[in-house]
Amino acid sequence: xxxxxxxEAPDYRIDGFEAATETIxxxxxxxxxxxxMFVPLAEHHSDDGRxxxxxxxxxxxxxxxxxxxxxxxxxxxxxxxxxTFTFAYERAPIVPLAQNWLxxxxxxxxxxxxxRNHGPRPADALTSRLEDLLRTNPDGRYEVIDHxxxxxxxxxxxxxxxxxxxxxxxxxxxxxxxxxxxxxAKDFHSYTMREVAFTGTKAADAWVMDRSAPLPQSPAPESTxxxxxxxxxxxxxxxxxAGLAVPPGPVTASPPTxxxxxxxxxxxx
Numbered sequence: 001x002x003x004x005x006x007x008e009a010p011d012y013r014i015d016g017f018e019a020a021t022e023t024i025x026x027x028x029x030x031x032x033x034x035x036x037m038f039v040p041l042a043e044h045h046s047d048d049g050r051x052x053x054x055x056x057x058x059x060x061x062x063x064x065x066x067x068x069x070x071x072x073x074x075x076x077x078x079x080x081x082x083x084t085f086t087f088a089y090e091r092a093p094i095v096p097l098a099q100n101w102l103x104x105x106x107x108x109x110x111x112x113x114x115x116r117n118h119g120p121r122p123a124d125a126l127t128s129r130l131e132d133l134l135r136t137n138p139d140g141r142y143e144v145i146d147h148x149x150x151x152x153x154x155x156x157x158x159x160x161x162x163x164x165x166x167x168x169x170x171x172x173x174x175x176x177x178x179x180x181x182x183x184x185a186k187d188f189h190s191y192t193m194r195e196v197a198f199t200g201t202k203a204a205d206a207w208v209m210d211r212s213a214p215l216p217q218s219p220a221p222e223s224t225x226x227x228x229x230x231x232x233x234x235x236x237x238x239x240x241x242a243g244l245a246v247p248p249g250p251v252t253a254s255p256p257t258x259x260x261x262x263x264x265x266x267x268x269x
Contacts, residue, residue, distance in 0.1 A: 010035050011043060012076060013052055020084040031074070031089050034060045038072065041095070044102075044111025052076040053107035055098055055114070058091075067148040073098040075105045093147040093161050094182055094193075096134035109135075123190040130180065130193045141169045142178070145201065158186040164204055172197070179204050 010032070019025035032038075038056035045052045054074040061070040069091040078085045088105065092098035099112035112135075122128045134142065142165040151159040161182040168176070175197035184191040198204040 008040060010038055010040060010054060010056065011045075011052075012054075013045060013049075014076065014078070014085050017078055017083050017085045020079070020082075020086050024086055028087055031072075031087075034058075040116055041071075041114040042099075042112050042116075044107050049080055050078050051106060052078075053102045053105070053111055055095075055102065055112060057119070061149070062151055067150070069093040069147060070149055070151065071095060071098045073101045075102065075107070093149050093163050094131075094134070094180070096131045097144065097163070099135050100137050103135075120184050120188050120191045123185075123192045127191065127193040130195055134180065139169075141167055141172075143168070145177075156186065158188070158191075159184040162208065164201065175199050177201055177204050179207070 012032075019028055035056075037060040038058055040054070041057055042055040043053065052075070054076070056072045056074070058070055058072050061068045071092045071094070072089060073092060074087060074089045076085055076087045090098065090101045092101060095114070099109070102112050103109055122131065144163060144165050146162075146164040148162045149159070150161070163180045163182075165178050165180065166176055167178050172178070177198040177200060179196045179198065180193060181196065182191055182193045196204075196207065198207065
């Protein structure tokens with residue numbers, strides 16, 4: 001999550017434009033009705049003025065339905081001749097998935113990098129490497145199945161985001177369900193991300209319900225994934241960590257905010 005810094009008005013760049021249809025106008029109003037609670041994180045505007053890509057942290061999500069994803073990615077497309085616009089948007093539980101959605105819609109990766117209102121920082125290199133993997137999603141290997149955001153909105157507690165994905169990489173066939181666990185410290189200065197491997201969704205839900213259980217292990221593959229955008233990752237030895245993209249680190253055994261990873265109709269997929 002991000003700190004609740006003083007916000008500024010989103011730069012939609014639609015002055016002088018009208019929604020292409022009445023339905024688009026209604027939908028845009030619905031999505032942006034509380035945009036005074038949006039904290040701008042990143043934006044990119046194409047040189048020809050046709051496309052804008054925006055990434056926000058939605059401060060209002062804390063008071064929404066429990067487990068609501070807190071990040072909003074928005075893609076505006078303008079017809080500069082007709083002076084109309086259309087748009088698409090996605091709610092995402094964590095920043096890398098929002099960035100991936102924007103990139104898949106044509107935004108340069110550099111245009112998704114947060115430049116304002118910096119909140120917690122990655123606590124270690126492992127967190128950054130896992131975020132890179134989700135951000136690039138090489139060969140579309142990850143399909144998001146479920147996600148749940150637990151943010152009490154208090155400095156007495158940290159926050160926790162669980163994202164369950166199906167990993168189609170051949171090396172993950174023995175444990176294709178991966179739970180990416182993001183935990184933010186209660187002072188909101190830093191956060192960690194860890195990856196846990198499961199053979200099925202029931203096993204993942206069982207682990208979430210009983211966090212006293214150790215990190216699950218399964219037979220290691222012959223090799224680990226090579227990160228497309230960065231240097232090759234270290235090969236895990238046989239008997240290692242269930243074919244995880246990187247070796248697992250300790251996960252704090254804090255009480256879950258909900259009994260299982262909650263389904264969301266608008267989760268990043």
